[in-house]
Amino acid sequence: MYFMRKMHSYCPVAPFMDYKPHQIIHLVRLNDKRALNSNAIWFCVSCLYCSARCPRDIDVARVVEGLRAMNIRVKRDVIGFREIKELKKLPSIALVASGRKYTG
DSSP: OHHHHHGGGGOTTGGGOSSOHHHHHHHHHTTOHHHHTOSHHHHOOOOOHHHHHOTTOOOHHHHHHHHHHHHHHTTOOOOOGGGOTTGGGSOHHHHHHHHHHHHO
């Protein structure tokens, strides 16, 4: 269980997420709809740190990408940049990755 508490330290955008990567995986395993409706899946920059360092070999980035795809299929709106209060504090890669995801 140690990795569950420490896994978020690898994520560069974890401080901006409502659920950390390990929490998203836990919610998915529980079949909890909060994972699908989480803003964290839109903040993920797909840097693959979590997937590369997961001791259980879970491809966390692929799970998050799947959750995003499920949202896009039902045409659920994603978070708007104007709603983010700490936009200037976000890493620029998060903004670039988000733009790439929204246009795909």
